[in-house]
Amino acid sequence: MSTRIGVVTFPGSLDDHDALRAVRQVGATPVPLWHAHDGLDGVDALILPGGFSYGDYLRCGAIARFAPLMGEVIKAAGQGLPVLGICNGFQVLCESHLLPGALIRNAGLRFVCKDQRLRVETRDTVWTSQYEPGQEITLVLKNGEGSYVADAETLARLEGEDQVVFRYLGNPNGSANDIAGITNERGNVVGLMPHPEHNVDPLTGPNTDGTTFLTSVISHVQALV
């Protein structure tokens, strides 16, 4: 059976359709989920996409975090559902405390838009299991508030427990420890600022380095059944 991957649309989401298309591209079934929907429709995995939910008012992701569907997302993530937060989705995961730390305005105050080199620091997550250890990849990065911060104790824990998933090669925004993406203790919730869903098709991206996120999670889901 084809893996069903949900993509949540908040008011102001921007890359939800790119994420749905990426899911289709790898042969899984995309399931669009409106933020006010009352359930997750039995999806096997879930993506919180990029964009500017609620206009980034208050703080990025702060209002989306209280969207009706987020209660379900937090519950399901706690039960092991694979959840990927991309850019604004990462900000929502941090605001929801599904991931530690926070994302603040880029050092230098510029909106950064570029093809960003990254190193895959751990394959011990359901979204990165099929990368090579230490593999260097390039993904689209585009945000104004992507500087990852956390207190010293949290950073030490992330480093010590192998929860840093991606590191920037050439820090573009002042993120602590060059962190581009992290995971929770269980490895089912991953958040990152770069956009794997933009790197799945040679027609529209510089490479297909982002496809492995989806093939990793599909192989995880298929292994469960």
Next chain:
Amino acid sequence: MARVVVDVMPKPEILDPQGKAVTGALGRLGFEGLSVRQGKRFEVEVTGEVTEERLEQIRQAAEKLFANTVIETFSVRIEDVSTGSTDGSA
């Protein structure tokens, strides 16, 4: 109608790139020796009297929504609407 003000500031150890940019602009304008950190102010209009219970409710709202306590601190105080001056802090 009473007003409660919630001030939210980035924690001292958190880099404040906006405050830094404003500080730089002040220097260029000739305002010497001034350093700025930038935060947010929320004015909460309260129906009825501001009781300790109401204040506690607003503190909870600040903790949950107005501030992200991973990166920010907040303070809650009652503002005298008639004069615009503040009346103690909490």
